[in-house]
Amino acid sequence: xNMQEKNESANNFEQCxxxxxxxxxxxxxxxxxxxxxxxQAGPDGERLRLKSSYxxxxxxxxxxxxxxxxxxxxxxxxxxxxxxxxxxxYGRHKPKLRDMMLAxxxxxxxxxRPFAPIVNSTISTKPVKAILDGVMAIDHRRMFxxxxxxxxxxxxxxxxxxxxxxxxxxxSYFHGCYVNYNYPQLGKDFVKVMNAxxxxxxxxxxxxxxxxxxxxxxxxxxxxxHAVHNVKVLKKAADTTRKILATSSTCTLxxxxxxxxxxxxxNSDVRNDMEIVTKFIYPLVAEGKVKLVFKKGYKAKVAYHxxxxxxxxGWGIFSAALLxxxxxxxxxMLDSNCCGIAGTYGFKKENxxxxxxxxxxLFDQIxxxxxxxxxxxxxxxxxxxxxxxxxxxxxxxxxxxEALDLEATAKLNK
Amino acid sequence: xKGNEFDVIIIGGGITxxxxxxxxxxxxxxxxxxxxxxIATGATGRNHGLLHSGARYAVTDKDSASECIKENMIxxxxxxxxxxxxxxxxxxxxxxxxxxxxxxxxxxxxxGINAEVLDPKEAILEEPSVNPDIIGAVRxxxxxxxxxxxxxxxxxxxxxxxxxxxxxxxxxxxxKEGDTVKGVKILxxxxxxxxxxxxxxTVNAAGIWGHHIAELAGIRIGMYPAKGALLIFAHRVNGIVxxxxxxxxxxxxxxPGDTVCVIGTTSTHVPFEECDNMHVTPDEVDLLxxxxxxxxxxxxxxxxxxxYAGVRPLVSxxxxxxxxxxxxxxxxxxxxxxxxxxxLVSITGGKLMTYRxxxxxxxxxxxxxxxxxKKCVTAVTPLPGxxxxxxxxxxxxxxxxxxxxxxxxxxxxxxxxxxxxxxxEYDQSLVCECEExxxxxxxxxxxxxxxxxxxxxxxxxxxxxxTCQGELCACRAACLLAKARNCAxxxxxxxxxxxxxxxxxxYPIAWGETLRESAYTQWVYSxxxxxxxxx
Numbered sequence: 001x002n003m004q005e006k007n008e009s010a011n012n013f014e015q016c017x018x019x020x021x022x023x024x025x026x027x028x029x030x031x032x033x034x035x036x037x038x039x040q041a042g043p044d045g046e047r048l049r050l051k052s053s054y055x056x057x058x059x060x061x062x063x064x065x066x067x068x069x070x071x072x073x074x075x076x077x078x079x080x081x082x083x084x085x086x087x088x089x090y091g092r093h094k095p096k097l098r099d100m101m102l103a104x105x106x107x108x109x110x111x112x113r114p115f116a117p118i119v120n121s122t123i124s125t126k127p128v129k130a131i132l133d134g135v136m137a138i139d140h141r142r143m144f145x146x147x148x149x150x151x152x153x154x155x156x157x158x159x160x161x162x163x164x165x166x167x168x169x170x171x172s173y174f175h176g177c178y179v180n181y182n183y184p185q186l187g188k189d190f191v192k193v194m195n196a197x198x199x200x201x202x203x204x205x206x207x208x209x210x211x212x213x214x215x216x217x218x219x220x221x222x223x224x225x226h227a228v229h230n231v232k233v234l235k236k237a238a239d240t241t242r243k244i245l246a247t248s249s250t251c252t253l254x255x256x257x258x259x260x261x262x263x264x265x266x267n268s269d270v271r272n273d274m275e276i277v278t279k280f281i282y283p284l285v286a287e288g289k290v291k292l293v294f295k296k297g298y299k300a301k302v303a304y305h306x307x308x309x310x311x312x313x314g315w316g317i318f319s320a321a322l323l324x325x326x327x328x329x330x331x332x333m334l335d336s337n338c339c340g341i342a343g344t345y346g347f348k349k350e351n352x353x354x355x356x357x358x359x360x361x362l363f364d365q366i367x368x369x370x371x372x373x374x375x376x377x378x379x380x381x382x383x384x385x386x387x388x389x390x391x392x393x394x395x396x397x398x399x400x401x402e403a404l405d406l407e408a409t410a411k412l413n414k
Numbered sequence: 415x416k417g418n419e420f421d422v423i424i425i426g427g428g429i430t431x432x433x434x435x436x437x438x439x440x441x442x443x444x445x446x447x448x449x450x451x452x453i454a455t456g457a458t459g460r461n462h463g464l465l466h467s468g469a470r471y472a473v474t475d476k477d478s479a480s481e482c483i484k485e486n487m488i489x490x491x492x493x494x495x496x497x498x499x500x501x502x503x504x505x506x507x508x509x510x511x512x513x514x515x516x517x518x519x520x521x522x523x524x525x526g527i528n529a530e531v532l533d534p535k536e537a538i539l540e541e542p543s544v545n546p547d548i549i550g551a552v553r554x555x556x557x558x559x560x561x562x563x564x565x566x567x568x569x570x571x572x573x574x575x576x577x578x579x580x581x582x583x584x585x586x587x588x589x590k591e592g593d594t595v596k597g598v599k600i601l602x603x604x605x606x607x608x609x610x611x612x613x614x615x616t617v618n619a620a621g622i623w624g625h626h627i628a629e630l631a632g633i634r635i636g637m638y639p640a641k642g643a644l645l646i647f648a649h650r651v652n653g654i655v656x657x658x659x660x661x662x663x664x665x666x667x668x669x670p671g672d673t674v675c676v677i678g679t680t681s682t683h684v685p686f687e688e689c690d691n692m693h694v695t696p697d698e699v700d701l702l703x704x705x706x707x708x709x710x711x712x713x714x715x716x717x718x719x720x721x722y723a724g725v726r727p728l729v730s731x732x733x734x735x736x737x738x739x740x741x742x743x744x745x746x747x748x749x750x751x752x753x754x755x756x757x758l759v760s761i762t763g764g765k766l767m768t769y770r771x772x773x774x775x776x777x778x779x780x781x782x783x784x785x786x787x788k789k790c791v792t793a794v795t796p797l798p799g800x801x802x803x804x805x806x807x808x809x810x811x812x813x814x815x816x817x818x819x820x821x822x823x824x825x826x827x828x829x830x831x832x833x834x835x836x837x838x839e840y841d842q843s844l845v846c847e848c849e850e851x852x853x854x855x856x857x858x859x860x861x862x863x864x865x866x867x868x869x870x871x872x873x874x875x876x877x878x879x880x881t882c883q884g885e886l887c888a889c890r891a892a893c894l895l896a897k898a899r900n901c902a903x904x905x906x907x908x909x910x911x912x913x914x915x916x917x918x919x920x921y922p923i924a925w926g927e928t929l930r931e932s933a934y935t936q937w938v939y940s941x942x943x944x945x946x947x948x949x
Contacts, residue, residue, distance in 0.1 A: 014648050014717040017931040018847070018882040033839075036818070044847055047673040047881070048818065050650045054806055057818045075930075 013082055015075045016043035022069035022079055027338040028062055031357040035062040038069035041086075042079040049086060056090035062351070063087075064342030065216055066308035067253075081261045088220055088262070098137055099217035102344040106209040109147070109181030116147040139352035143387045145182045145379070152184035156203060160191050167200030168414075172237035172244040174274070176251040177209050178379040189401035190247055190277060196406045197281065197290045198413035202241055204233045210251040213344050215258060227265040230255060234270040244270070245277045247397055249310040249377040250343065252276050256313075276310070276377060278319040278396055285325065293408035294327055301330040302399065303371040305362065305385065307378035308338050319377055319396040326403045332369055337362040341384035356388065363388045375399055419612045420446040420578070422780050423598055425585050425627055426619035427451070428458035429561060429766055432568035433773030433792070434619055438780060439575035440795065441788035446611055447569075447577055448600060450584035452870045454565040456621045458766065459873065460692075460724025462644060462678050463671040464655065465489060465497055465557035466767045469504060469529060470662055472521035473514075478743050479525035482767050486555060488793050489564075489770070495799040495828025496564040500670055502556025502655035503537055504529075505548045507708060510660050515550045518659055522554065529554050541654045543710040556655040558671040561766055562873045563826065566863065567797040570830075574798065581864055588616070588631050588758075595631060595757035604866070615780050618760040619772075621727040622689050628760060633753045635760060638730035639689055641723050643698040644678030645706070645923065648717040648881050651675050656709045665705030673849060673880065674719060677706035684725065694721035694922040717927050719881060720919035729763045744768055746775045757783075799828030817842065822850035826876065834858045845894065846887035848880020856891055860898045868892060868912035884916045885935040889943065910945055 016039065023029055023037035036045070041060050048055035060083055069079040101108055112119045122128050124144065133140035152175055164170075171194065179187040191201050208230055211223035234255070237244050246252045255274055259265040284290040304323060306316035324331050340359030345351050366374055366389050374385055374393045382393040394402075422438050424431050427449025435447045449455075468482030490497055506512050515531070522529035530553040537551035538544055544551075573579055582603040589597040589610060597612035618627045625637040650670045658666035669676050680698050699721055707714040729745045745763035749755040761776040774790045781788060802808050809816040809824045812832060816824070819842055824831045834841075834854045841854030859865055859874045868891055871877055877891050878884040888909060896905035913935070920932055939945045 011649065011716060014881070015927055016881070017927065017934050018885055019934060020886075040818075040844075040847060044850075044880075045818065047649045047848065048822065048850065051670075051673050052805070055818055055821055058815075075927075 012076075012078055013043040013046045016073075016077045017075055019074065021072045021074065025068050025072035027066060027068060027340065027358045028064060028354065031354045032062050034059045038063070038079045038083065042069070042082040043077060045086065046082055049090060053090050056086065058091075060087050061091070062354070064338070064345045066338050066342055067312040068308055068338060071311050078261060084215065084262050087218065091218055095218045096137075098348070099344075100219065102138070102347055103213040103217040103219055104209075104222075105177040105213055106181075109177050113147045113149075113151055113181045116149045120146045133349060137349040138347050139349045141352060142347050143383065145178070145383055147181055148184050150184065152180045152187040153203065155184055156187065156191070156201075160188075160201070161203075163195075164200035164202060167195065167198060169198055170200045170202060170241045171280075172202045172204060172241045174204060174207055174210075174234070174244055174246040174251060174255070176246065176248040176379075178248060183379070186247055186395050186398060189395070189398040190245075192401045192406060193281075193397055193404065194245075194277075196404060196409040196413065197284070197292070198410070202237065204237050204244075207233060210254040211263075212250055212254040212258065215254070215262060216343055216345065220263070224263045224265060227255075227259045227263045227267075231259065231265060231267050231270060234267075234274065238270050238273040242273055243280060244274045245280050246274065247277055247377070247395060248379060249276055249307045249313065249315075250380070253309040253313055276313070276315055276318070278322050278377070279315045282318040282322045285322070291409070291412040292325065293405045293412060294403050295405050297328070298326065298403045299328040300399070300403075301332075301369075301372045303332045303334050303366055303369050303374050304396075305334045305339065305366075305374055305376040305381060305393075306336065307376055307381045308342075310377050311336065319375075323375065323396055323399060326399070329403070332371065334362065334365055337365075339381045339384040341380045343380050346380075346384060355384075359384055359388055366391060415444065418610060420444045421613060421615070421784060422446070423448065423611055423613040423616040424619055425598070425616065426621060426624070427453040427565075427569070427579075427581060428456050428619070428621050429454065429565045429568070429769040430458075430621065430761055430764070430772050431617075431619035432565045432572065433769040434617055434761060434776045435572040435577050435773075436568045436575070437770075437773040437777040437790060437792050439572045439577045440791055441777060441781060441786065443780070443784070443786065445572065445577040446580065446613065447572065448580045448583050448585060448598065448611075450582065450603070450623075452581055452866065452873060453569055453864075454562050454873055456623065457724045457726055458561050458565050458621075460644075460722055461561065461642070461766055462667055462669045462676050463558050463561055464667060464669045464767075465499075465559040466765070467502060467554040467556045468525055468527050469502070469518070469522050469552075469554040469556065470657060470667075472525050472527060473518055474661065475743065476521065476525050478765075478768075479521070479527065481744070481771060482765075483525060483527045483555070485768050485771055486557070489559065489767075490557070491800075492770075492793070492796045493559070493564055493567065493800055494796075494804065495826075495830075496560045496567060496797070498558045498671070500557050500654050502554045502657060503532075503541060503544065504552040504554060504657045504659035505537070505544060505709070506550030506659045507545060508547055508549055510549075510658065512550050514661075515552060515659055519552060522552075527554060541652055541656065543652045543712055544656055545708060545711055550659060552659060556657070558655065558669050559766070560672060563799075564766075564769075564797075566874055567799055570798050570863070579864055581870075582866060585627060585630065590631070593754055593756055595755060614757055615783050616758050617776050617780060618758065619762070619776065621762065622686075622725045624727060624760055624762050625686060628749075631749070631755055631758055633749055633755055633758070635747065635762070636730045637762070638728040639684050639686055640726045640728050641682050641684045641688075641692060642679030642726060643694045643702065643721065643723040644676050645699065645702045645721050646719045647675050647677070647713065648719045649673065649675075651710055651712055651716055658709065665702045666709070668706060668709045668713070672876070677702050677709070677713065681726075689725045692723040692725065694723050696922065698723075699922050717881075718923040719883065719928065721922040722919055727762050744772050744775060746772075746779060748779060759783075799830040802829035819844060819850045819852045823852060823855050827855070833862070845890045846875070846877040846880060848882050848887075849876040851875050851877050851887070853890075853894065856894050857898070860895060865895070867908045868895065869915055871895065872912075878912065878916060882931065883920060883935070884913055885931065885938065888912050888916075889939075906945070913939060913945075
């Protein structure tokens with residue numbers, strides 16, 4: 001009986017028992033009949049592809065890599081990884097110019113940011129949108145995130161950086177492309193909150209884009225280069241500050257899980273040191289190690305949308321718990337739904353209708369609640385919800401920065 | 415000629431009977447094919463599915479080896495939709511004698527088999543699953559062949575040329591006049607009625623059961639039932655057939671076939687009474703797994719789908735207790751000459767690989783007895799499905815942008831896929847998700863391919879052969895069958911026996927994911943469909 005005891009499958013896709021929960025949970029299946037669904041595209045398709053690469057199905061490109069299938073799978077099959085790996089291995093289409101532009105967030109950001117006022121106003125004009133739509137197949141109905149006049153990094157070096165060494169505790173911050181080029185305010189809020197609770201903030205020794213958009217647009221070798229670089233600088237940071245925090249759930253997931261599973265870049269030295277900021281703060285508060293003082297009279301009606309990648313990380317609960325601590329917050333946890341944008345996916349003309357159809361239940365629920373604003377840990381969810389509803393979306397850390405009496409808090413946490 | 419009179423009656427719906435029926439009908443004879451069960455239920459459906467190059471027999475049995483390589487090249491032409499031209503390796507492990515390799519290569523060359531010695535490193539690069547400790551590797555033109563598809567294609571062609579097919583009909587006796595066989599008495603298992611059919615020649619092509627058939631005519635053929643057990647793994651571990659370069663022994667061939675791979679076999683003598691009910695024992699499973707892992711170490715951590723066993727219809731020459739030394743050569747017996755019984759011929763021995771040649775020999779003898787002078791054309795006439803080209807070529811011919819289910823259909827049916835209507839959404843919807851079998855393909859099989867029950871449907875379409883072993887597809891297929899036949903009640907019990915038949919193959923290897931999945935299947939079928947032991 002020896003051999004029988006030893007025979008346990010090491011092939012993750014063989015753990016699928018065809019319960020099909022993933023397909024029921026997939027947000028793309030109900031809106032796009034061409035997409036075969038995660039079970040069919042993943043574990044089932046894999047057996048056929050092993051027989052002959054001819055069985056690769058181009059429709060796999062409709063997978064958003066939202067990873068809701070992985071969350072739903074009771075057998076622990078990494079379905080989204082099987083699908084993404086198949087696209088990498090068998091996909092015959094080279095990325096188009098559009099895909100490369102959408103994917104190169106830090107390159108395009110570096111080029112566009114200095115001309116922010118011009119870029120922001122021209123990109124939202126009808127003729128430019130028509131050109132983007134016609135020539136690049138970027139849907140004309142899509143609104144672009146605006147570029148900031150001054151990058152977060154430049155602000156930090158001049159304004160905040162010099163003050164950081166005075167704090168007893170130190171952490172590192174992976175800000176990501178969005179904070180740097182489009183929305184430095186979130187980075188500023190992060191620094192405010194961390195400083196108030198007694199932590200000095202350090203930037204990495206030149207972070208690069210996490211690479212998520214490159215992965216989803218098939219630019220694997222670029223993504224891998226970014227991953228290798230980031231793991232190196234994250235390791236350096238972990239050696240000095242131990243924890244590396246992020247405000248973006250997608251950057252966090254990419255660095256923790258996509259690097260080893262998809263790009264085969266070993267991150268075991270730093271994986272557990274990297275987490276999202278709310279996951280870091282909440283236990284400190286709950287255990288009494290950090291004390292928070294809130295502004296008197298702060299009131300807000302907030303609806304929290306857990307981003308799909310935050311669900312995959314299993315950390316939505318920390319953002320929710322932290323927000324609920326704020327007195328005067330009327331908190332609603334939105335139903336678990338995908339907003340439909342999935343990074344660059346929703347920008348593409350061929351996906352626009354599906355993207356909006358996927359997000360509809362979420363938008364309807366938000367409209368029904370009529371909150372003061374929505375909150376979420378993901379920048380692309382923010383774009384999608386702000387474009388598709390009349391509500392502003394704030395990051396939980398920005399809400400905290402608004403609600404906290406920063407000076408009083410800082411005094412208690414010296 | 416009356417409705418129950420034929421030129422020739424062929425007993426046995428395995429590959430030998432099917433091949434003989436095709437050959438006879440292509441030569442213009444009026445043929446009746448009788449099978450007591452479904453097609454391909456005996457050894458035909460219970461082997462490796464190896465498209466032998468003949469290399470395995472080169473050292474021990476040169477005649478079989480050269481028959482194999484000739485048939486190998488013919489099948490690659492006439493049955494390409496059944497064949498996967500993977501190539502094969504004969505590997506030498508550190509515990510094997512590397513000296514055998516040169517003897518092996520010599521023998522291959524003598525038999526006309528192209529055998530190329532490879533650098534072991536090169537072999538590992540080409541087939542990454544192979545044991546990395548190999549000290550030698552030889553490339554031969556092995557491949558894999560789908561025996562169900564091959565058998566079915568022969569049946570389809572025979573039928574197209576006028577053959578009458580009687581499935582689930584058992585020969586219960588011969589009609590004799592003196593020392594001449596004039597016909598057979600048949601028991602129809604569906605109706606319970608007996609009837610009589612007449613022909614001047616009857617061919618016994620019943621495999622191991624041919625022993626019993628011959629006894630009905632008062633003849634003794636010294637057959638030797640040798641059981642061979644095999645394991646099916648849940649996906650293709652290897653792309654190239656892997657054999658051990660040594661004297662044929664247990665579990666030394668790993669064949670990639672369709673979406674799975676198969677390790678085998680064992681060889682043990684079994685009594686005739688057990689031939690109808692083969693079980694794989696825990697010892698056999700252990701042996702197959704441990705020996706298999708020597709060919710491809712990853713097998714020990716790969717999910718197993720099923721275990722099964724077949725009985726080789728060997729004809730014994732001496733008292734060999736293992737059956738390994740009996741020739742795998744073709745045995746054609748003219749009972750008029752051998753036993754003084756006129757009008758009866760037995761075709762046996764041989765192997766899946768040489769079925770066409772067996773059919774040719776048997777048909778030659780039948781024609782001689784009937785005084786018909788027609789040449790055999792089966793070596794040059796493609797089987798239905800293989801007339802156009804390969805998978806990609808045929809798919810592109812039908813669809814500009816074929817979907818995966820459409821490609822899978824072409825993979826199974828070749829150019830006969832045109833007989834399946836796969837345009838509308840309903841036809842394209844999947845019955846079997848593991849193997850991508852569409853509703854259109856299932857309905858086509860029900861309408862045209864002599865399907866009596868779900869197990870028959872499985873042999874024709876691969877439903878229930880994937881990792882879920884019927885969990886998702888069996889109920890859907892049962893609905894289609896019930897609808898086509900208008901017999902919901904009957905179909906319920908058919909569904910039950912189908913699921914039990916699936917479980918039989920899982921039982922010997924029921925652990926890990928396979929056990930978990932079968933438990934889930936049981937919840938679905940008893941909990942949701944209300945099926946239990948009583949029905």
